[in-house]
Amino acid sequence: MRSEGALAGSFRDPAGYVFLRDGVVLRALREEGDADWQLLNASGLYAFLVEKNLLLAHDEMIGVPGLDSDVKRVLRPEQLPFYSFPYEWSFSQLRDAALLTLRVLRLALKRGMTLKDASAYNVSFLGAQPVFADILSFTRYEEDAPWQGYLQFCEQFFVPLLLSRRAGRSVSALLRAWHDGVPLPVGARLLRGFGMLRPAQLMHVHLHARSMRRNAAAPLGEGRVPRQSLQQTRALVDSLERAIRRMKLPQVSSAWTGYYDDTVYDAAETREKEDTVRQWTQALSPATVWDLGSNTGRYARIAAEGGAQTLAMDADDAVVDSMYRELKSEEPGNITPLVMNLANPSSGVGWAHEERPSLADRGPADLVLYLGLLHHLRYTHMLPLEKQAAFLARIARHVILEWIPPEDPNVRGLAVGSRANFAYSRALLISALESHFDLRETKVLGASGRELMLLVRKGEE
Amino acid sequence: MYVDPGTGSFIAQAVIAGVLGFLFVIRKWLRDMWRKIRGVKEETDEE
Structure with a gap:
C-alpha cells in the first residue's frame, strides 16, 4: 500500500x-x-x-x-474550483454542512448503506451550496451496528454549532486549532448551564461525554460493541437533525454590516468604482477571483458576472454569514463566501502542515480584489505596505487595488485610533509594489482622491 | 476516515439511540392514531 x-x-x-x-x-x-x-x-x-x-x-x-x-x-x-475547510465557514455554512451530512446518512440507511465517518472535511462548497465530496465514506450497513461517525459528528459539527449559538457568533475557527473537532469533554465543560436543559444537548454532549469519562479505561473488545437497531440509529439521526435545524444565531450587527452605507463615496463615485471594477475584470476574463475584505460581496458579485469562480472572503463572520444566506438563493451560484482574516490567513494544518493546505497554497487566483483593505491592514494590524505587496504577489496574478490617501476621513480615523505614525503614502505604495507588479492602469474616483490600480504580476500577461 | 470512537462513546450512543428509538415509536404511534381519528392519509416521504 x-x-x-x-x-x-x-x-x-x-x-x-x-x-x-x-x-x-x-x-x-x-x-x-x-x-x-x-x-x-x-x-x-x-x-x-x-x-x-x-x-x-x-x-x-x-x-x-x-x-x-x-x-x-x-x-x-467533478472538479471543485477551490476546496474550503470548516474553519473557514460561517455559522450557517457549518450548519448546512452538518444537515447535509445527516441527510446523506439518512438516505444511505434507507438503501442498506451508512457513512463510516462524519468528518466536516467530507463536505465542500460549490458556490454557496454544500456538497458531499467523499465517495469512500459510504459503506455497507451492518445489521445492528452503531454509527461509527457519531462522536466525530458531535465534535466536528454539533459542539461547534452549540458553542457558536452560545457565543452569538461563529466559533468555526476553533476547528483550525482542534483539527479533529472540539473534544467532547471540553465542549461539555464549555456548554455547562441552562443549555443542558435542552434534551438534544443533554444527551449528545453531556451524557455522551460522561459516558466517555466513565468508560475511558475500558478496552473495546469484539463483544463489547453494543447493538443498535436501524430504527434506533434513524432516531439518533432524526434527533440531531431536529436540534440543528432549530439552531439560529441572533441577528447581530458588527462594525462592518453597514459598511457600504457609511462609505465616503457619493452615488456617482460608487458607480464609477463599480464600472471600473467591471470593465477591468471583463478585460482580464479571469477563471478565479478572490475578493479579499469582501464585506457583503458587492464587488464579488460584479467580478462573478462573467462566470469566474469567485471567493468572497472577510474576517467578519457576521457579514460572511449574511452574504451566504443571500447567495444561497441566487443564480448562477459561482460565489463562495468564506471567513478569512487576512492578518492571519489559513495556514497549513494537520500532519506535517500538509493535510489542509494554506490559503496561499490553494492559489494563485487569476484576479484578487483588494478594495478598501490596504489602509485597514496598515493601521489596524500594522502590516507594512511591502509585506502586503509581497503576499499579494504570492496569491494573485492580477490585482485590482484601491488606494485610499492619508487625508481620507477613514484613514485619518484609523491613524488617530492607532496612535502611531505609520509610513503610509502613495509613493511608498508604488515603491512596495514595483518589485512584484507592473502598474497597468489607474483610475482616480471623483473628488474622493481614492484611486483604483490594476496590477499585473511580473512575468504575467 | 475515522476509526475509533472508544467504548464510552459507543455505550452512550446505544443508550441515547435506545431512548430516542423508543420515543420515535411512541410518536409515530400517536401520529398514526391521530391520522386515523381525523381520517387523514399518511404523507409519503419522497426521500
Missing part, C-alpha cells in the same frame, strides 16, 4: 486515496473501496444523491497508467 502520488491530506482511509494527475484530481479505489462503490451504484443511492446535487458526480476512468497494483478502479470526481 504505497499510495504513490497521493495528495498530502489523503492517507487515512485504507479503502483508497486521492491523487493529482495532469492537474486533475482523481480518486483511486482499493478492493474494499471498490466493493462499496459498486454497492453505492447498485443501491441507487449514488444516482439519487447526484440528481439531488448532494454528492459530487464521479466518472469511471479506464486505463490510467502508473497506479499501485492494489488499485481496482479510478474515479474522476
Whole structure:
C-alpha cells in the first residue's frame, strides 16, 4: 500500500486515496473501496444523491497508467474550483454542512448503506451550496451496528454549532486549532448551564461525554460493541437533525454590516468604482477571483458576472454569514463566501502542515480584489505596505487595488485610533509594489482622491 | 476516515439511540392514531 502520488491530506482511509494527475484530481479505489462503490451504484443511492446535487458526480476512468497494483478502479470526481475547510465557514455554512451530512446518512440507511465517518472535511462548497465530496465514506450497513461517525459528528459539527449559538457568533475557527473537532469533554465543560436543559444537548454532549469519562479505561473488545437497531440509529439521526435545524444565531450587527452605507463615496463615485471594477475584470476574463475584505460581496458579485469562480472572503463572520444566506438563493451560484482574516490567513494544518493546505497554497487566483483593505491592514494590524505587496504577489496574478490617501476621513480615523505614525503614502505604495507588479492602469474616483490600480504580476500577461 | 470512537462513546450512543428509538415509536404511534381519528392519509416521504 504505497499510495504513490497521493495528495498530502489523503492517507487515512485504507479503502483508497486521492491523487493529482495532469492537474486533475482523481480518486483511486482499493478492493474494499471498490466493493462499496459498486454497492453505492447498485443501491441507487449514488444516482439519487447526484440528481439531488448532494454528492459530487464521479466518472469511471479506464486505463490510467502508473497506479499501485492494489488499485481496482479510478474515479474522476467533478472538479471543485477551490476546496474550503470548516474553519473557514460561517455559522450557517457549518450548519448546512452538518444537515447535509445527516441527510446523506439518512438516505444511505434507507438503501442498506451508512457513512463510516462524519468528518466536516467530507463536505465542500460549490458556490454557496454544500456538497458531499467523499465517495469512500459510504459503506455497507451492518445489521445492528452503531454509527461509527457519531462522536466525530458531535465534535466536528454539533459542539461547534452549540458553542457558536452560545457565543452569538461563529466559533468555526476553533476547528483550525482542534483539527479533529472540539473534544467532547471540553465542549461539555464549555456548554455547562441552562443549555443542558435542552434534551438534544443533554444527551449528545453531556451524557455522551460522561459516558466517555466513565468508560475511558475500558478496552473495546469484539463483544463489547453494543447493538443498535436501524430504527434506533434513524432516531439518533432524526434527533440531531431536529436540534440543528432549530439552531439560529441572533441577528447581530458588527462594525462592518453597514459598511457600504457609511462609505465616503457619493452615488456617482460608487458607480464609477463599480464600472471600473467591471470593465477591468471583463478585460482580464479571469477563471478565479478572490475578493479579499469582501464585506457583503458587492464587488464579488460584479467580478462573478462573467462566470469566474469567485471567493468572497472577510474576517467578519457576521457579514460572511449574511452574504451566504443571500447567495444561497441566487443564480448562477459561482460565489463562495468564506471567513478569512487576512492578518492571519489559513495556514497549513494537520500532519506535517500538509493535510489542509494554506490559503496561499490553494492559489494563485487569476484576479484578487483588494478594495478598501490596504489602509485597514496598515493601521489596524500594522502590516507594512511591502509585506502586503509581497503576499499579494504570492496569491494573485492580477490585482485590482484601491488606494485610499492619508487625508481620507477613514484613514485619518484609523491613524488617530492607532496612535502611531505609520509610513503610509502613495509613493511608498508604488515603491512596495514595483518589485512584484507592473502598474497597468489607474483610475482616480471623483473628488474622493481614492484611486483604483490594476496590477499585473511580473512575468504575467 | 475515522476509526475509533472508544467504548464510552459507543455505550452512550446505544443508550441515547435506545431512548430516542423508543420515543420515535411512541410518536409515530400517536401520529398514526391521530391520522386515523381525523381520517387523514399518511404523507409519503419522497426521500
